[in-house]
Amino acid sequence: MTGTGGHPFAAAVKPLVDAMGAEMVAPHEARGDDVVLSWEGEEVVAVRLPHLADSLDHLLADLERRHGSLPALGRKDKQTVVRILEERGAFSVRHGVETVASALGVSRFTVYNYLNRENALNSEKSARESD
Secondary structure, eight states: OOSSTTOHHHHHHHHHHHHHTOEEEOGGGOOTTSEEEEETTEEEEEEEOOOHHHHHHHHHHHHHHHHSOGGGSOHHHHHHHHHHHHHTTGGGSTTHHHHHHHHHTSOHHHHHHHHHHHHHHHHHHHHHHHO
8 A cells, every 4th residue: 555654544444454355545546436534534545445256255365364274174164164254245246156165175065055054043043032
C-alpha cells in the first residue's frame, strides 16, 4: 500500500483487510468500486475488495494456515471446514463445491454429504428448540 503515510487507522484496519483478501491503496488511487475509509474527515486509505473467486481461494488459504494441510485433516475437521465455508458463502461461487472438494482432497459427493449432514443437524436443533 502506498500513500497512507503509515497512518494509525490504516494500521488498525490492515488485519481486517488482509483477512478479507482485500488490498489497501492510497485514496487518490481508488476506483469506483473501492471503499474509501476516512478518519476525522481525512481520507486515509481505500480498500479494493477481491473478486468472489479470489475470495474463495483466500478463504481456503486462511483455513489451511489455521488448520494445517486441508487434505491431511480428519473427517470431523473437514466437516468443520465445510461448515465454515458454507457460513461464509463459499458455495454460492461458481464451481465452489468443486474447488473446495479439490482443496480438501475429497469428492464433490463428499462435500455435498458434509453440507447435507450440517443442514440435517441444524434442522434437528431447530425442531428441539421449538418444542
